[in-house]
Amino acid sequence: METNLENKRVLITGAAGFLGSHLCDKFIEQGCEVIGMDNLITGELKNIEHLFGLEKFTFYHHDVTKFVHVPGRVDYILHFASPASPIDYLKIPIQTLKVGSLGTHNLLGLAKEKKARILIASTSEVYGDPLVHPQNESYYGNVNTIGPRGVYDEAKRFQESITMAYHRFHGLETRIVRIFNTYGPRMRLNDGRVIPAFMGQALRGEDLTVFGDGLQTRSFCYVDDQIDGIFRLLLSDYSLPVNIGNPDEISILDFAEEIIKLTGTEQKIVFKPLPKDDPLQRQPDITKAKEILGWDVKTQRVEGMRKTFEYFKGLTEEELFKKEHKDFSKHNKR
Numbered sequence: 650m651e652t653n654l655e656n657k658r659v660l661i662t663g664a665a666g667f668l669g670s671h672l673c674d675k676f677i678e679q680g681c682e683v684i685g686m687d688n689l690i691t692g693e694l695k696n697i698e699h700l701f702g703l704e705k706f707t708f709y710h711h712d713v714t715k716f717v718h719v720p721g722r723v724d725y726i727l728h729f730a731s732p733a734s735p736i737d738y739l740k741i742p743i744q745t746l747k748v749g750s751l752g753t754h755n756l757l758g759l760a761k762e763k764k765a766r767i768l769i770a771s772t773s774e775v776y777g778d779p780l781v782h783p784q785n786e787s788y789y790g791n792v793n794t795i796g797p798r799g800v801y802d803e804a805k806r807f808q809e810s811i812t813m814a815y816h817r818f819h820g821l822e823t824r825i826v827r828i829f830n831t832y833g834p835r836m837r838l839n840d841g842r843v844i845p846a847f848m849g850q851a852l853r854g855e856d857l858t859v860f861g862d863g864l865q866t867r868s869f870c871y872v873d874d875q876i877d878g879i880f881r882l883l884l885s886d887y888s889l890p891v892n893i894g895n896p897d898e899i900s901i902l903d904f905a906e907e908i909i910k911l912t913g914t915e916q917k918i919v920f921k922p923l924p925k926d927d928p929l930q931r932q933p934d935i936t937k938a939k940e941i942l943g944w945d946v947k948t949q950r951v952e953g954m955r956k957t958f959e960y961f962k963g964l965t966e967e968e969l970f971k972k973e974h975k976d977f978s979k980h981n982k983r
């Protein structure tokens with residue numbers, strides 16, 4: 650594994666998002682020159698504003714579904730631009746499809762032009778509502794193409810296909826990470842995902858909303874572990890998809906109880922309807938990541954949730970009580 654990344658030029662799309670911003674930090678730490686790109690539909694500049702003064706960081710406010718131009722050399726591209734929560738991609742379904750398809754195509758074209766290695770952020774959603782448990786990389790998935798989640802799931806499936814086509818047809822160096830539920834500081838409070846939702850509710854003194862009967866399961870991975878996995882994959886020579894996630898599975902109802910304990914809230918659990926096509930169970934099989942990348946989980950849920958809660962506690966009152974999501978309406982007209 651190549652380890653000296655000093656002065657490599659790295660393009661990170663979705664740089665102002667949750668994972669993108671942590672990746673910017675990681676590559677800056679490695680001595681790289683980082684070019685962050687984001688159209689700021691779901692990303693937030695506050696996630697990367699600490700990098701703006703650095704000579705080795707440049708930010709482009711750009712939508713990757715339009716032609717992407719980066720002057721000079723590019724060694725690595727990490728494509729992390731995409732809405733990634735059910736609430737977001739329900740509000741901006743067309744943009745979600747475009748960033749996974751047209752955006753990926755543009756970045757693969759850029760990678761080819763620059764002779765760069767490209768890593769694509771895929772997702773456990775390619776497995777849909779899985780009939781195989783835990784999910785390993787050879788499972789083809791159970792996805793409803795026309796359901797509300799289809800815009801995300803199918804964009805990501807197309808993204809994997811076109812990436813493999815560029816690899817096989819053009820000999821491009823490609824990497825595909827299938828990211829399972831990941832959490833940590835800088836998640837957007839109001840993106841609708843379960844962890845910010847529960848933590849926000851606890852902090853505002855609201856009841857915790859469990860969807861359905863809460864018996865559906867998820868397996869939550871702390872962001873530092875996820876970033877370490879992605880980093881190792883980028884530097885490996887493995888071009889087929891690799892799952893990165895924490896196999897420690899829990900039902901959403903048990904998880905809500907854990908959050909009540911952690912936060913000390915006196916609120917109770919209330920049940921709300923289960924969103925359509927909400928997967929019943931999800932747990933990554935991480936055998937491949939262990940064997941090929943020498944990667945493993947380091948942060949257990951108790952510790953990761955504690956760190957994440959510290960982050961949410963640090964939000965201002967205004968941030969905590971700002972209920973509306975961003976105004977996405979104009980982005981769907983294109």
Ligand code: UDP
Pocket residue numbers: 734735830841842843844846847858859860861865867901923924927928
């Ligand atoms: N969920 C919930 N209450 C909430 C938000 C989410 O019970 O306020 C459930 C959701 O139905 C799903 C799980 O928590 O079963 C994880 O949802 P999330 O949106 O975080 O991610 P997903 O894995 O479904 O993409």
